[in-house]
Amino acid sequence: MSGVGSEYHNIAEEDALRAQWYGLLAGLLAAPPTPEMLKKIGAIEGDETALGQAVNRLAAAARGTTADALEDEFQILFIGVGGGVLTPYGSYYLSGFTYEKPLAKLRIDMLRLGITRADDVYEPEDHIASLCEILSGLITGKYGGSADLAKQRAFFDVHVSPWAGLFFKDLEAASGADFYRPVGSVGRLFMELEGQAFTMAA
Amino acid sequence: MSEKKKETAVGRRVFFKKAGLGASVIGAAAVGSAAKKSTAAEPSKGASSGAGYRETAHVRKYYDLARF
Numbered sequence: 332m333s334g335v336g337s338e339y340h341n342i343a344e345e346d347a348l349r350a351q352w353y354g355l356l357a358g359l360l361a362a363p364p365t366p367e368m369l370k371k372i373g374a375i376e377g378d379e380t381a382l383g384q385a386v387n388r389l390a391a392a393a394r395g396t397t398a399d400a401l402e403d404e405f406q407i408l409f410i411g412v413g414g415g416v417l418t419p420y421g422s423y424y425l426s427g428f429t430y431e432k433p434l435a436k437l438r439i440d441m442l443r444l445g446i447t448r449a450d451d452v453y454e455p456e457d458h459i460a461s462l463c464e465i466l467s468g469l470i471t472g473k474y475g476g477s478a479d480l481a482k483q484r485a486f487f488d489v490h491v492s493p494w495a496g497l498f499f500k501d502l503e504a505a506s507g508a509d510f511y512r513p514v515g516s517v518g519r520l521f522m523e524l525e526g527q528a529f530t531m532a533a
Numbered sequence: 534m535s536e537k538k539k540e541t542a543v544g545r546r547v548f549f550k551k552a553g554l555g556a557s558v559i560g561a562a563a564v565g566s567a568a569k570k571s572t573a574a575e576p577s578k579g580a581s582s583g584a585g586y587r588e589t590a591h592v593r594k595y596y597d598l599a600r601f
Contacts, residue, residue, distance in 0.1 A: 343542060345549040352554065380553030447577045456574075465574045474576045480541075524552050531548065532541045 346470050352521050353467035359514050360419065361460035363405035366398040382520045389513035396510050407507045416505050417498070421457035424494035433457055437490050441465070444482075445474050459498055459518075462491050484529045495522045 342350070358364070364372060372393040377383030409415040418424075422431035434457045441447065441456060446465060448456050456462075469486060472478035499522060502508060502515030549555070 343546065345546045345554065348549065348554045378553045380551070383553040441574070442577075445577045446574045449575050461574060468574060474574075524549070524554070528545050528548050531544050 342471060349525070350467045350470040353463045353470070356514075356518055356521065357460045357463035357467060359460075359511075360409075360458075360463065360518075363401040364393075364398060369393050369396070369398050369401070382517065382524065385513055385516040385520055389510075389517055392510045392513055401510055404507065404510055408502075408505060408511055416507055417501055419459040419498055420455060421459075421462070421490060421494055422455070424497060430455060433490070437462075440486065440490065444469070444486075457490070459495060462495070466491065480529075480532055484532065487525060487529060491522070492526055496526075 358368065359372075370393075373390050375386050375390040375393075377386035377390070407415060408417055409419060418429065420429050421433040421437065422429050425431070425433045434455050437457050444465075446468070448461075452461075454461070466483065466486065468474050469478050469483045496519055499515045499518035503512055503519065505511070505515070508515065
């Protein structure tokens with residue numbers, strides 16, 4: 332294939348959906364939702380699958396709360412004074428501390444993939460929201476070049492799969508989590524699906 | 534696409550369909566949230582072939598489809 336669109340591979344329907352789910356998780360974990368975003372979450376409809384039911388619980392939770400209340404909940408869970416209830420960074424889950432080897436490895440891989448941290452972001456790149464955003468971009472081909480499954484899987488296997496499930500489980504069980512409890516469920520279930528689907532390509 | 538790749542693609546499509554990925558109106562919420570302030574990752578300038586991110590007709594269609 333050559334020509335203007337040659338960097339773009341046709342995004343299969345299931346991959347477009349995966350990118351959207353990663354985008355949803357990234358949006359939910361990067362910052363508390365705006366009133367507008369909360370409304371959109373409240374309109375999500377899931378089916379009878381486990382993931383569908385989890386997203387229904389999330390939508391119901393969204394309809395039952397406000398952006399203001401979620402600012403507080405987000406603060407308690409992730410920021411806090413001297414640290415939130417949870418520390419959603421790969422380095423923390425894998426080594427016990429932030430700014431550790433997992434972050435260094437991630438930065439090297441990001442360099443290879445042609446991805447940098449945005450100028451107005453000050454958290455280290457191994458934040459769960461950032462990783463979800465990167466995966467979404469790898470799927471859609473946002474970072475130029477091939478966004479093939481092998482590349483996605485390599486990234487997932489090294490930087491996400493070892494700890495994301497644990498984090499989402501922690502989020503489901505975290506004291507102070509209310510709206511973010513079903514966020515944890517959605518994240519845990521989606522990560523399980525991703526892991527299973529990647530092994531199908533072996 | 535090789536036969537093996539085709540098999541994998543079909544397998545994944547069926548898997549995700551059964552898992553409920555498509556049944557939710559995720560698009561609107563996701564597209565909205567992705568555009569928000571916290572863009573943690575951006576394409577490095579000059580790191581790729583320079584094509585970066587462009588809205589080809591094909592990408593536009595993806596976003597249109599995502600808008601339920």
